[in-house]
Amino acid sequence: MTDLKYLIFLGCAIPYRLPSYEISARKVLKKLGVELVEMPEFNCCGFPLDPVNHDMMLTFAARNLCLAEQQNLNIMTLCNGCFGILNHVNKGRRCRLSKNKDDC
């Protein structure tokens, strides 16, 4: 079995409202052989800031992505809001770096 290792990104809503979701996810992932690494420096993904200031949302998400890149690991997130934002920003970054427009 290939060793699966991810940084876990909790976001705001799961520790606040749905700790049961986190507990069950951790138990299932353990059985599936996925190792979760804690990242102590993560902040909010930026989703709540999107309607207020779009640039700030991009910076917050980019900061989290950069922290993950420093660790050279992929992010696993349980929250679909965080996933949407991080995926959106990561895609946009790839889009700007590559000249091939099909990547966007």
Place this chain on the structure above:
Amino acid sequence: MVETEKTEEKGTEQKAVLKSTEMDPKFKYKISKIPGAEKVMLCFQCGTCTADCPISRFDDFYRPRKLIRMTQLGLKDKLLSNDVIWLCSTCFTCIDHCPQDVGIASIVRALRNLTVERGHMPVGYREQVSNILKTGYAYVISDLRLKKRQQKGLPALPKANLKSVAKVFNITGFSKTLEKVEDIK
């Protein structure tokens, strides 16, 4: 130009005349420069977004089609002083179903950004922003919840680097905007 507007009494429609002096012809270009809102001029008012919108099913005033038309016409003051734009739940159904691929939800987001720049912000968003400044997260997670986490054997919650959070606020110039914004309602 004549536009029918629903008055506060349900069902009755009143005709209101739009004056050309109220319209800002450059507003649509300003909006179309914001990422996600580039295709605002492609909207041909088919109304698919409004038919699918879960908010307009329950609200008498929120109509995405109307908001896009108002943006195209440049009714800046009417749009940016309107509470209705804060009703969008960003479910992106409108974007999924739009035949012209107009990013309706992104345009609404752009309008919200401009409203905040003008100095108006709903109380809920202000609360979330101040929580992010204080703790790095949108919600304040109480000691009781942290204790419960420990009891359940969960690892400690990541603590955000507040210095860099404050730095982001300063770099994007939002901390200056935050000082002057007033609450809506």
